[in-house]
Amino acid sequence: MIFLPIFRSCQGRIFLLVLLLLLNVNVHYNTPNMKLLFDQNISFRVLRLLPDSFADCRHVRSVGLNDCDDAKIWQYAKQNGFTVVTFDADFFDISILKGFPPKIIWFRTGNLTTSEIAESIILNYANIATFIDNPDLNCLEIE
Numbered sequence: 001m002i003f004l005p006i007f008r009s010c011q012g013r014i015f016l017l018v019l020l021l022l023l024n025v026n027v028h029y030n031t032p033n034m035k036l037l038f039d040q041n042i043s044f045r046v047l048r049l050l051p052d053s054f055a056d057c058r059h060v061r062s063v064g065l066n067d068c069d070d071a072k073i074w075q076y077a078k079q080n081g082f083t084v085v086t087f088d089a090d091f092f093d094i095s096i097l098k099g100f101p102p103k104i105i106w107f108r109t110g111n112l113t114t115s116e117i118a119e120s121i122i123l124n125y126a127n128i129a130t131f132i133d134n135p136d137l138n139c140l141e142i143e
Helices: 010-025 042-050 070-080 089-098 115-124 125-133
Strands: 037-038 081-086 104-106 138-141
Touching: 037 042, 037 070, 037 125, 042 115, 070 081, 089 104, 115 125, 125 138
Parallel strands: 037 081, 081 104, 104 138
Antiparallel strands: none
């Protein structure tokens, strides 16, 4: 996006991305709630940077699963209707063995700041909504 460098601060870029998301909200107005469960390898602070359309998102820390193994996180996500957001390839491996739900959003980008993760989630809103709606897909890779 060419216009992002205009906003020097991270907060300015987040504001712009939220504004863009609000302008396009009618495209996926009837999508299911964005119930994303952020894995422990993503900062809990990411939740503060996401707009209201992500109000049902949680971090493993906020649901008492910090430092739990992937199997417990997987089970919690399955029982509570969450899609797991992670940098961890292990969740993809579990989905191959056990099937889905839960669905997986797998960041394959290398290290990102918390703000960059939030920006990516916001920019990929339509892709994430389509992915969650599609019963045949188990993993969305973000590169």
